[in-house]
Amino acid sequence: MLKSETKLILEVCDLHANVEDQPILNGVNLQVYAGEIHAIMGRNGSGKSTLSKVIAGHPAYKITGGTIKFEDNNLLDLDPEERARLGVFLGFQYPIEIPGVSNLEFLRVSTNARREYEKKEELDTFEFEDFVQEKLKIVKMDPAFLNRSVNEGFSGGEKKRNEILQMALLEPKLAILDETDSGLDIDALRVVAAGVNKLATPNTATILITHYQRLLNEITPNYVHVMANGKILKTAGKELALQLEKSGYDWIEQISSNKEENQ
Amino acid sequence: MTGQNTVDKLVSKPYKYGFVTDIETEKIDKGINEDVIKLISRKKDEPEFLLEFRLRAYKQWLKMKEPNWADLKYPKINYQDIIYYAAPKKSEKKASLDDVDPKLLETFDKLGIPLSEQKRLSNVAVDAVFDSVSIATTYKEKLAEHGVVFCSISEAVVDYPELIKRYLGSVVPISDNYFAALNSAVFSDGSFVYIPKGINCPMELSSYFRINSGDTGQFERTLIIAEERSSVSYLEGCTAPMFDTNTLHAAVVELIALDDASIKYSTVQNWYAGNEEGVGGIYNFVTKRGHCRGKRSKISWSQVETGSAITWKYPSCILQGEKSVGEFYSVALTNNLQKADTGTKMIHIGAQTRSTIVSKGISAGKSSNSYRGLVQIGPQATGARNYSQCDSMLIGDQASANTYPYIRSQQPQSNVEHEASTCRISEDQLFYLQSRGINFEEAISMMVSGFCQDVFNQLPMEFAAEADKLLALKLEGSVG
Ligand SMILES: Nc1ncnc2c1ncn2[C@@H]1O[C@H](COP(=O)(O)OP(=O)(O)O)[C@@H](O)[C@H]1O
Ligand SMILES: [Mg+2]
Numbered sequence: 032m033l034k035s036e037t038k039l040i041l042e043v044c045d046l047h048a049n050v051e052d053q054p055i056l057n058g059v060n061l062q063v064y065a066g067e068i069h070a071i072m073g074r075n076g077s078g079k080s081t082l083s084k085v086i087a088g089h090p091a092y093k094i095t096g097g098t099i100k101f102e103d104n105n106l107l108d109l110d111p112e113e114r115a116r117l118g119v120f121l122g123f124q125y126p127i128e129i130p131g132v133s134n135l136e137f138l139r140v141s142t143n144a145r146r147e148y149e150k151k152e153e154l155d156t157f158e159f160e161d162f163v164q165e166k167l168k169i170v171k172m173d174p175a176f177l178n179r180s181v182n183e184g185f186s187g188g189e190k191k192r193n194e195i196l197q198m199a200l201l202e203p204k205l206a207i208l209d210e211t212d213s214g215l216d217i218d219a220l221r222v223v224a225a226g227v228n229k230l231a232t233p234n235t236a237t238i239l240i241t242h243y244q245r246l247l248n249e250i251t252p253n254y255v256h257v258m259a260n261g262k263i264l265k266t267a268g269k270e271l272a273l274q275l276e277k278s279g280y281d282w283i284e285q286i287s288s289n290k291e292e293n294q
Numbered sequence: 295m296t297g298q299n300t301v302d303k304l305v306s307k308p309y310k311y312g313f314v315t316d317i318e319t320e321k322i323d324k325g326i327n328e329d330v331i332k333l334i335s336r337k338k339d340e341p342e343f344l345l346e347f348r349l350r351a352y353k354q355w356l357k358m359k360e361p362n363w364a365d366l367k368y369p370k371i372n373y374q375d376i377i378y379y380a381a382p383k384k385s386e387k388k389a390s391l392d393d394v395d396p397k398l399l400e401t402f403d404k405l406g407i408p409l410s411e412q413k414r415l416s417n418v419a420v421d422a423v424f425d426s427v428s429i430a431t432t433y434k435e436k437l438a439e440h441g442v443v444f445c446s447i448s449e450a451v452v453d454y455p456e457l458i459k460r461y462l463g464s465v466v467p468i469s470d471n472y473f474a475a476l477n478s479a480v481f482s483d484g485s486f487v488y489i490p491k492g493i494n495c496p497m498e499l500s501s502y503f504r505i506n507s508g509d510t511g512q513f514e515r516t517l518i519i520a521e522e523r524s525s526v527s528y529l530e531g532c533t534a535p536m537f538d539t540n541t542l543h544a545a546v547v548e549l550i551a552l553d554d555a556s557i558k559y560s561t562v563q564n565w566y567a568g569n570e571e572g573v574g575g576i577y578n579f580v581t582k583r584g585h586c587r588g589k590r591s592k593i594s595w596s597q598v599e600t601g602s603a604i605t606w607k608y609p610s611c612i613l614q615g616e617k618s619v620g621e622f623y624s625v626a627l628t629n630n631l632q633k634a635d636t637g638t639k640m641i642h643i644g645a646q647t648r649s650t651i652v653s654k655g656i657s658a659g660k661s662s663n664s665y666r667g668l669v670q671i672g673p674q675a676t677g678a679r680n681y682s683q684c685d686s687m688l689i690g691d692q693a694s695a696n697t698y699p700y701i702r703s704q705q706p707q708s709n710v711e712h713e714a715s716t717c718r719i720s721e722d723q724l725f726y727l728q729s730r731g732i733n734f735e736e737a738i739s740m741m742v743s744g745f746c747q748d749v750f751n752q753l754p755m756e757f758a759a760e761a762d763k764l765l766a767l768k769l770e771g772s773v774g
Contacts, residue, residue, distance in 0.1 A: 087729045090721060115731035127726045130717070131744025137727070140740070144731030180744070181726075197730060 038065040038102075040205050040236045041086070046097035048085050048261075055081045057261035058097070063205065066233040070247055070272060071240045073258035074280055079240045080124050082258070083207045087121040088114050101205065115141075116148035118204030122194040122211050124240075129181035134193070137181050138163060142200045149202075166199040169226045187214040195226045206230070207238040212246040224249030244276040257283050312536035312566060315401045315506050318383040319425065324509070325374040328352065331479055334379050338448050341455055351468035351478030358472045364635035365664040365696060366604055368540075368577065376542055378480045380425040380510040398422075398429050405533060407502045418498040418529070419444055423514060425506050426482030433497065442526075443488035444499050447515050450486035457488060461519055465548035465585045465612070473544040473579040473606075477513045481546065484514035489524040489555070498527050498754060505534035505565070505576070511542040518548070520555035522588060527558040527754060532601075534566045538574040540603060545580045553588030553615065558596070560753055562761055565601035570659075572631030575603025582609035586618035586647075594621035595638065596752045598761040603632060608666065610639035613647035613675075620649040623752040627742075627765055628661035628693070637667035637698075642675040642708070651682040654746050656765075657693035664696040669710055671703040678708040687745050688718040689738070717745075739765065 041063040048056040055078050063069055071079055085092050086099060088111035099106040106114055129137070139159045146153060154162055167174055170192045182190050191211050198206050208227065212220055227250055231237055239250060247255075247269065255271040256263045257280065264287045265271070275283075322333055331352055335345040360371070382395060394409070402409050402422050409422055409430050419433035421444065428446030437444050443454065451458050468478040485501040505512045520526055534541065543565065549557050559582075568575025578601075584593035595609040611620030622638035640649035649669065657663040669680045686695035697714050719741055727737035743750070743762050753761055 084725075087725075089725050089729075110734070111725060111728040112731050112733045115729050121729055123726070127720075127722050129723050129726065129741065129744075131747065132727075132740050133744070137730070137732075137740070140736070141727075141730035141732055144733075148731075201730070 038234075039063075039100075040065055040102060042098075042100040043082075043086070044098045044100075046082075046085065046099060047095040048081065048092045049095050050081075050092055054095070055092070055261050056085065059261070059263055061256070061263060063236045063238065065236055067254070068231065068237045068239065068250060068252045070252040070255045070269075071238060071258055071263075072242065072255060072272065072275055077258040078261040079258055080209055081261070083121055083209045083238070083240060086114075086207060087111055087119060112144070115201070116145055118145070118202075120198050120201055120203030120206045122191075122198060122206065122208040124209040124213070126182050126190040126194055128183045128185075130183050132181050134179055134181050135163070135177040138177070138197065138200055141197070145201045163200065166196055169199050169229060170195045171222050172196055188216070188219045191215060191223060192219070195223055199226065199230060202230075204235050205238070206235070207240070209240045210242070211239075212241055212243060217245075220246065221249060244272050247272050259284050259287070311405060311533035311564065313404070314535040315397055317395065317397050317506070319380050319507060320383050321377050321380040321507065321510065324377050326352075326376070326378055326480065330378055334480060334482070337379065338451070340451055343455070343459055344451055347463065347468070348479050351475050354469045355472065355475035355479055358469070358475055360472050364606055364666070365662060366606060366633050366635050368604055368633075371542060371577070373476075375509075377507070377510040378513070379482060380507045381427045382424060382429070394430050398424055401504065401506075402502070405502070405504065407531070418500050421446060421485045421499075421501045423483050423485070423501060423503045425504070425510055425512070428483045428485070437496070440493055440496055441490040442493060442495050443486065445486055447481075447484045447486045447517060450517070454486070454488070457519065458517070461517060461548065461550055463548075465550060465583050466546050466581050471581060474546050474581040477515060477544050477546045477581070480511075481513045481515035484516045484545070486516070487518040487526060487528060489520045489526045491521040492523045493521075494524065495526040498529060500529040500531065503530070503532040505532075505541055505543065508535070508537035508539055508541060511544065513543075514545045516545070516547040518550070518557055518559070520549075520551045520557050520591075522553045522555060525556040528560070529754060530559070530561045531564070532562075533564050534576055536566050536569075536574060538569075540568075540574060541576050543576050543578050543580070543602075545582075547580070547582040547609075549584035549593055551584065551586050551588060551591035551593050551618075554590050555588055556592040556594070557584065558594045559584070559609070561595075561597040561599070563597065563599045563601050563605070567601045567630070567632050568603040570630045572603065575632075576601065578602035578605045578607065580607040582607065583612065584610070584620070585612045586615050586620060588618070589615040589644075590617045590619075591615050592619040592621075594623070594752070596623040596749065597625070598749075598753070598765075599624065599626040599634060599636060600765065602634075605632075605634040605636055607636045608638055610641065611649065612641045612643065613649065613678075614643045615647075616644040617646045617648075618644055619647070621752075622649075622651045622653070623749040624653045625656070625746045625749045625761070625765070626654070626663055627656040628658070628663045630659040630661060632659075632661040634662070635664045635666055637665045639668040640670070640680060642669075642671045642678040642680070642705075645675060646677040647675055648678070649680045651680070651684070652748050653682075653684045654749055655684075655686045655695050656689065656742060656745065657686070657695050658689035660692045662694045662696070664698065666698045668700045668702070671705045671708045671710065673704045675705050676707045678705060680708075680710045682710075682712045683748075684712075684714045685745070686716040687742070688716065691718075
């Protein structure tokens with residue numbers, strides 16, 4: 032791929048972040064160009080979710096160094112809602128339940144917030160119903176879920192489908208999917224993967240955070256990164272995932288600690 | 295923790311109704327004694343029986359002690375430092391709206407309650423009360439065609455003395471409690487409603503209470519009588535300017551429903567709440583009670599309480615008539631340093647009486663919000679049923695919520711159900727909504743209105759949207 036011709040969507044430079052004075056991210060570097068799919072792997076607790084939440088603007092994390100550029104915007108200057116309107120989307124590892132707030136209304140308000148930024152016309156209740164019906168097909172979700180409270184009482188898999196539904200409605204430029212495949216049975220996994228493939232375009236980019244090769248069989252990444260201790264230790268092509276599946280993470284961490292000692 | 299700060303950024307928006315109308319006011323001297331009560335009575339040209347009522351109440355009040363059982367701490371009130379009567383000048387006789395001072399009409403315009411023929415609301419009759427007096431009542435003639443009486447209580451005392459004699463103080467006796475006794479001694483104005491037999495009141499009735507003077511107490515008195523098979527829906531709204539002193543508001547509301555009558559009483563209370571440091575604001579000590587005297591009668595209270603520095607208020611139902619029904623739907627929101635202790639009493643006397651209580655308390659800032667309720671089932675109340683649901687929502691980690699549900703049953707064949715819950719708006723819920731492009735205030739207001747839906751569904755249509763907006767406004771803050 033000729034990078035000079037494609038557009039840089041996300042550029043994370045030497046990113047450091049703390050939670051309650053505890054460093055979690057220790058200098059992350061990452062560049063994502065339009066049309067690319069990146070996979071981020073790594074042990075539990077290595078900082079993958081933190082990285083995704085920091086990109087989306089979660090207030091619990093304090094940025095202690097580095098920058099995040101999204102197209103021409105300095106993301107760290109923006110509120111989470113502004114980032115979302117620009118086209119940053121985070122599919123949560125643990126989507127939260129919001130009792131009392133109708134899923135349909137929530138989806139409509141958020142879709143319109145994004146559309147307003149894109150200078151597309153606002154969808155009224157009826158137009159939105161049609162629009163959402165289209166998108167429900169992509170994730171093969173039962174329309175009955177629209178009339179419930181946001182994620183309330185949804186099973187793990189239903190929550191994940193609701194995340195992909197939101198992604199389909201919001202049409203983001205950058206989608207970060209944090210373990211969207213965890214806890215899904217193989218059929219659900221295929222549905223989610225098909226949804227992601229369908230929504231990926233040459234102008235958008237996707238970051239998949241996952242532990243499993245089975246997702247990457249369905250969605251082929253251009254790059255695979257391995258995270259450990261709040262840093263990206265290694266980056267390679269899709270074959271890295273296969274290697275990790277076979278040999279685990281030890282060898283990479285070994286190599287990298289040797290490297291550090293030599294420096 | 296940085297996350298909590300985001301939630302703490304919630305501060306009240308500047309109070310929209312905080313202006314003072316510059317108008318010449320006739321006030322009497324500060325303080326309370328028998329002469330003051332006689333003076334008030336004389337100013338209002340009252341019949342002798344009412345003066346006696348007031349003086350009896352005053353004697354009772356002197357013997358009583360200010361209650362201190364509520365979760366409310368406030369500095370001692372100096373009752374001699376309050377003015378008990380204030381009225382805009384030249385308001386003595388109000389033959390028609392043309393005689394009302396334009397400044398007053400302008401004030402109510404600004405409050406969103408236009409009174410003039412051209413601008414007034416088409417489906418709501420309004421009684422506008424400014425400080426101690428009612429300045430205008432709209433649609434009186436149209437209502438009179440149906441035999442409905444809607445006027446200020448001062449007018450009713452003169453025009454319908456028999457009804458007043460019979461019903462005033464019959465639901466809330468003068469010695470009921472400290473603030474009710476004080477009100478009975480010095481009450482100034484308020485609304486009177488009478489719905490004759492078999493009449494469904496053709497329009498919504500509404501009173502709007504405006505406190506304008508800072509040093510004047512407001513003691514309004516409302517009396518609503520629904521005869522057999524009649525029905526009425528009544529709304530009450532209130533605002534006050536921003537003063538850095540506290541103003542006392544001690545109202546009494548009495549409702550009477552006879553056989554098969556139904557009264558729906560809704561309140562949106564938005565008195566000035568004081569500033570972020572808790573300086574100023576209204577002390578709101580209110581006694582509201584409805585008496586379901588008749589068989590199958592029904593009294594329903596809905597309230598949205600957002601204002602006042604201190605709220606002490608328990609709209610109640612005495613369910614005497616067989617199969618009568620009492621309802622209480624409440625949203626109480628407190629922010630900054632506001633304190634609210636509110637709830638209801640459902641007194642089941644008659645057989646097969648039913649009551650429903652739905653209370654939603656929302657506390658933000660450093661405020662405290664208590665639900666206090668009593669469900670009492672008397673020995674004759676066979677088959678009585680109550681359902682209570684009390685939910686609290688906390689915003690931030692410095693606010694507090696308490697629930698005190700008291701249940702006393704002397705009737706084994708009754709059924710009392712109580713549910714309670716507390717939730718906190720979490721940072722992760724807010725972040726979830728924000729990460730979908732929904733801004734912080736809107737996210738809060740979505741969750742709050744979702745939480746209050748059960749109660750908003752009970753409000754008259756125009757009112758529900760209004761209440762939703764009011765809550766959003768109260769919670770809106772500058773997000774950095
Ligand atoms: N809000 C938080 N409060 C305290 N610790 C946190 C918080 N978020 C993440 N951490 C800690 O940061 C580390 C990285 O977590 P996370 O980013 O969720 O890892 P991963 O997604 O790679 O499993 C873990 O040790 C986790 O406990
Ligand atoms: Mg994770």
